Amino acid sequence: MSRYERQIPIVGEEGQQRIMGARVGIAGCGGLGVNALTFLTEAGVSDFVLCDPDVPDISNLNRQFIYAAGDMRPKCVISAEWVLALNYTAMVDARSLKINAETASVFEGCTVVLDCLDNAESRLALGDWCAEHGVPLVHAGVSGNTGQIAVCVPGETPCLRCMIGTLADEERPSNLGANVAVVAGMQAAEAIRLIAGLPSNARGRLVTIDMGSWTTESADVSADPSCPRCAK
Structure with a gap:
């Protein structure tokens, strides 16, 4: 446990044991995903399900730091190797597939899932x-200087569809690597709080971060009365 002695005063010994016993799903191995994956591995998570259908592109390299120019293997495979380089005892289930209603079941058995997707x-x-x-699901998104976080806990908070609505995709969002790392760090911290059983004021709220002015907004979100999952 000496590897984690600097964080145990924050998460507690029981919390650290929970972190080390958690199975975490990472949906999307892009800028958010590789940063969050790194933070979680370093915190003690050693069992992952990684899901991403893509291979690295040269335009990814300003923020997706684990990839190298010319390495065209699936992102999930490279990400799995990265985890094992940080912790050779880790278990990683790497899936090169796109998340949809049928394939989301790949995260069956996960303690928490991180939404690091871009569509x-x-x-x-x-x-x-x-x-x-x-x-439980921890959502994050970044575009330009703006990031957002939402923590969805079934039975406790509204679902993600109620939290963020049906947002349209940006054709090609702008991203600064440092901004992505900030938001991924917040996302990973919320996942750690969930796993360790720590309280969080982010649950059930949509938190928006402006990294140009360093201001945040936190909005309580109510369930949509027409939502088939939340309005039961």
Whole structure:
């Protein structure tokens, strides 16, 4: 446990044991995903399900720091190797597939899932699956200087569809690597709080961060009365 002695005063010994025993799903191995994955591995998570259908592109390299120019293997495979380089005893289930209503079941058995996706269709399919199967979900998104976080806990908070609505995809969002890392760090911290059983004021709220002015907004979100999952 000496590896984690600097964080045990924050998460507690029982919390650290929970972190080390958690199975965490990462949906999307892009800028958010590789940063969050790194933070979680370093915190003691050693069992992951990684899901991403893509291979690295040269335009990814300003923020997706684990990839190298010319390495065209699936992102999930490279990400799995990265985890094992940080912790050779880790278990990683790497899946090169797109998340939809059928494939989201790859996260069956996860303690928590992180939404690090970059398209609305997959994001909402993941949110629906997590809500229906009782799996907590930590959502994050970044565009330019703006980031957002939402923590959805089935039975406690509205689902992701209620939290963020049906947002349209940006054709090619702008991203600064440092901004992505900030939001991924917040996302990973919320996942750690969930796993360790720590309180969080982010649950059930949509938190928006302006990294140009360093201001935040936190809005309580109510369930949509027409939502088939939340309005029961």
